[in-house]
Amino acid sequence: MASPPSILSVQPAGDPTGNKGAKHLVDTSRGGLREIPPAYILTVPSCRRPATPPSIPVIDLHGLHSPATRDLTVSSIAAACAEWGFFRVVNHGVRTSLMEDMLRSAEDFFNLPLEEKLTYSSDDVMHPVRYGTSLNTSASHTSHWRDYLRHFGHVGFDSWPQNPPNYRHVAREYLEEVRKVALGLAGAISEGLGLGRDHVEGALREGCQIMASNYYPPCPQPNLTMGLCPHSDHGGFTILTQNDVDGLWIRHVDEWVPVDHVTSTFVVNIGDYLEILSNGRYKSVEHMVLVNEHKTRISVAVGHGPHMEAILKPAENILSVDGCGPKYRPIVYKDYMKSQQSIVRRGKSALEQIMI
Ligand SMILES: O=C(O)CCC(=O)C(=O)O
Numbered sequence: 001m002a003s004p005p006s007i008l009s010v011q012p013a014g015d016p017t018g019n020k021g022a023k024h025l026v027d028t029s030r031g032g033l034r035e036i037p038p039a040y041i042l043t044v045p046s047c048r049r050p051a052t053p054p055s056i057p058v059i060d061l062h063g064l065h066s067p068a069t070r071d072l073t074v075s076s077i078a079a080a081c082a083e084w085g086f087f088r089v090v091n092h093g094v095r096t097s098l099m100e101d102m103l104r105s106a107e108d109f110f111n112l113p114l115e116e117k118l119t120y121s122s123d124d125v126m127h128p129v130r131y132g133t134s135l136n137t138s139a140s141h142t143s144h145w146r147d148y149l150r151h152f153g154h155v156g157f158d159s160w161p162q163n164p165p166n167y168r169h170v171a172r173e174y175l176e177e178v179r180k181v182a183l184g185l186a187g188a189i190s191e192g193l194g195l196g197r198d199h200v201e202g203a204l205r206e207g208c209q210i211m212a213s214n215y216y217p218p219c220p221q222p223n224l225t226m227g228l229c230p231h232s233d234h235g236g237f238t239i240l241t242q243n244d245v246d247g248l249w250i251r252h253v254d255e256w257v258p259v260d261h262v263t264s265t266f267v268v269n270i271g272d273y274l275e276i277l278s279n280g281r282y283k284s285v286e287h288m289v290l291v292n293e294h295k296t297r298i299s300v301a302v303g304h305g306p307h308m309e310a311i312l313k314p315a316e317n318i319l320s321v322d323g324c325g326p327k328y329r330p331i332v333y334k335d336y337m338k339s340q341q342s343i344v345r346r347g348k349s350a351l352e353q354i355m356i
């Protein structure tokens, strides 16, 4: 068994971008903010909410636990991965109260004084705990209407923010519970790809878990900026929970489709590692976050990937079944992550760089 993914020591640094973040801007604007500063103006992709938006598939994870329903559930997950790359899971086993506690703890963190939050900022995009604003990059770029706290969750991580005092207890339990969901899903996804359960499940068991808590404050001109611009996630898949303020949109068949909040469920999306492993059978789906004029949106996204030193490449079995050559060049996961996290024009540009 490989050693746990590398955990770097925590060396708090000053805010690398000098930008104090969207929340600070809103909180400190006397008399209320009427216009956003020019640095936040972004080209928002054209998207209109249809009268009845199409819904992402819903998967009942209970079905994975009984031999009578497992095959059918595995096939539904495989179809959801191939057709949408995004799906909702129900009966996942994580208590609603824990999901709510996690969102509340994230909110409590963002409500700490700026100086305290800034002790977690770093210009190293691979830092194990990192507070910041906009995209997760140290390079200067147009600002996004989003502050974030990112940290690892996998075995060996012990650099939890010390405040709010119960943050580390809630986050640790939440990440452990979400990890169980992730391993169950990984086994099913692996089976659905014809790889045998342990191929992806084993990789994720020894792999890394990264949590991003996102804070999108109310925005006076929501049509002029974004919380997060279109991007794909670098890992195998991300498991997302949010408060009841909508804003997530996904690119589906060349259209932007809103994914609304449904209490007690998780939204799962396929990331670049699974696109590479499946040699493009599954696609990591671009998604973005639009902001709300009146309400704060909070989301907690937990990404699950292989070991940092793992080599990402298409699975041999898939190449031989599909009878085609690899569509992606091999790359060490941590190098891929670093490249993806450093790119200012996101989309799927990091993946495009390794496409053959
Ligand atoms: O806030 C959301 O709904 C999505 C967050 C996200 O895409 C991310 O953290 O990568």
Ligand SMILES: [Fe+2]
Binding pocket: 231, 232, 233, 238, 287, 301
């Ligand atoms: Fe994302």
